[in-house]
Amino acid sequence: MKSLSVSTQIPDPYRAGLELGYALKPIKPEVVFLFCTIHYTENNEILTGILDALEQEDTIIFGNSGDGFYETKGASELGAATLGINSEGKVAWHITSANGLETEPENCTTTAISNLKAKFNNTEPDLCWIAADFRTDASRIEATLQTALKAPVVGGMAADDNRMSDCALFKNDEILRNAVVLLGAQGDFSYDIIIANTLSGVGQPGTINSAHGTHINTIDNIDAMSFIERETGKPVLQSDRGVTSLTVIDEDQPEIKRIRSIVPDLSAAEGSLGLYGGIETGKRVQVCLATPEQMLNEVRQKCLASSTHALDPKAGIIISCAGRKWLLGEQIQDEIKPVNEKFGAGFPIAGFPSFGEIGPIKTGSGYSRPLFHNMTYVLVLIG
Template identity: 25%
Template sequence: MMNLTQVVFSEEKGWNTTYKTTDFSPGKANLVLAFSAKKLLSDTELTDSIQERYPNAEVVFCSTAGEIAGVHVDDDTIACTAIQFEKTSLKTTILNIGDFESSFELGSKIPEALGVSGLKHILLISDGQLVNGTELTNGISEATPESVIITGGMAGDAANFSETIVGLNKEIGTGNVVGIGFYGDHLNVKYGTMGGWDEFGPHRTVTKSNGNILYELDGKSALDLYKKYLGPKANELPGSALLFPLSMQTTPEREPLVRTILSINEDDKSMIFAGDIPQGSTVRFMKSNFDRLIDGASIAASNSLDKENDHLKPQLVLLISCVGRKLVLDQRIEEEVEAVEEVFGKNVCYGGFYSYGELAPSQRNTKCDLHNQTMTLTTYFES
């Protein structure tokens, strides 16, 4: 059985323990997930203190668009979840996009660096600006056995979209991707992902695109169509784009994926997305619905329950939700975390962050995908 502790740092209050199991020992922790406001990761005294607190742990750092600790969502903090596995082996690797020709190539090297013998799960924490999440997940999925569950998230930078930071131990910076491998038969890992946005308008075919850049829908300017549906909100672009994502379906067999618009280009009438928009795929515009977003978080949690072994209640729930959901829900943001707690109960450690992209298989698919605007959960139980 794993032991855990969770501590949160803020400049006003310093360190505060928010969760701790009885038998947790800092010296025996073997993994620390440190989700942080970007500005705090530049304080080497602060990041060094975390590694000194847990001297035998692999410490993974990730900048965020908001930190989750328990049922609370904060900004400008570091939320550290330290884990002491008793029977599960770990291995970590860090790669930088600058050393590869593509995000696909980087992704394909992660299983090789970790080793796939006995591999049960890969948790992937990626730079959220310089790495193409679609290519990353395609690369790692192609090189990993189907039995291995791959989940994770893309780092954030509040709603600034300027630069994000990921690190492993002393190596902290931009362009990094960290892979954490979990090995052995004693770890039970489940996942769930759900959006909750409402689709509206007709289905449209992508007739011109290049990677994550969309030019035309049904032979017409995608940006002009988008502005037409936004109405007065079009004057608030590109900021308002986070509130109106696209639903995309690449083939009839696959579940739709949600794509977030990051920016627009008025010169060539294009829209730049957080993930690829393949030519020939079908899309619909989407809008927010407060109650359905919160219900979506609850459904994601329910989907991650182990239906066959309901006695295996998770000890740790990792929540990775989208910055767009945070902007929409605003003062109600903690309601989606509370909805997750209602599914699993109070005697569980909840930790995570708001991201620029969520990584997990869709419910009908074992292949890891890039999602936007979802609540994605990974649950852990060590027997």
């Protein structure tokens, strides 16, 4: 397996695409993962530039816009990063999409999954990546993935430089919105999925009494805003976006941890809380707060403890919550450093800060079903 990552900060989309494509051309990539800031997505010129430079009609491009990007050399607020992979014919790659995600996330996700399975002759891929528009209830995507696809699924919700107004998904030479894009891989390869999302609980858990979509109305029979203030001692502020979160407590599977971050912009005056993804009525939740030291220590420990004996990793993809980036500031570079320490300074990496992460949690019996997360770091190693 050959892999290579490269990034650019050329502002012109077509020229940026050319630079990325020319850099990847020597390995003749079968698939290119592309993550970039939103200004490159007004048209498909960055995709055209990559494909023109590669001069390979069958190369698949998959990815999305993000709140900046990650690449081997570090994280950046502006630019584009790519990861090219050539399995030398050992992996079959297929990409599909479906529109209408905002209003019909279940139907949209189901259609994309059905189309993907059809491309694999009605079998499951071994591993699936997902890119989705953030303007929907991501918990409904999560539920559909859990019932319609057995393969591990990793990816996230596209972002737009912290504006929460637009995003873009990439499918070969197309830029999509209000959609979901799936990339499946099947063949002779291995992978490892590392998830870091340990946050400190604050106060006592409470039970959700009333919820609708991505809004929580009441917890412990008081409005949700008052519950947060009761347990933390302060009201939810605009500066809390992505930092103050709720841990969903699964008493049957305590090792399965899901986090939903609060979006003050979406929270209502009557005391309801807006979240990046819904939580079912009857679930118990606890307020949790993130600290830079705790987050970075967990990433470092899990990266350095990852086993490479059977995997022989050749590339890595990082999907990390934009809330972590807002909290870490310049320390965001420390989410990449442990990967370089473990696998070498030139280890190919690409990724993006997201408005929601999707990935399974490793348990004693294997990987869990696909889960939607916030304030979470996902590292996918491919070998």
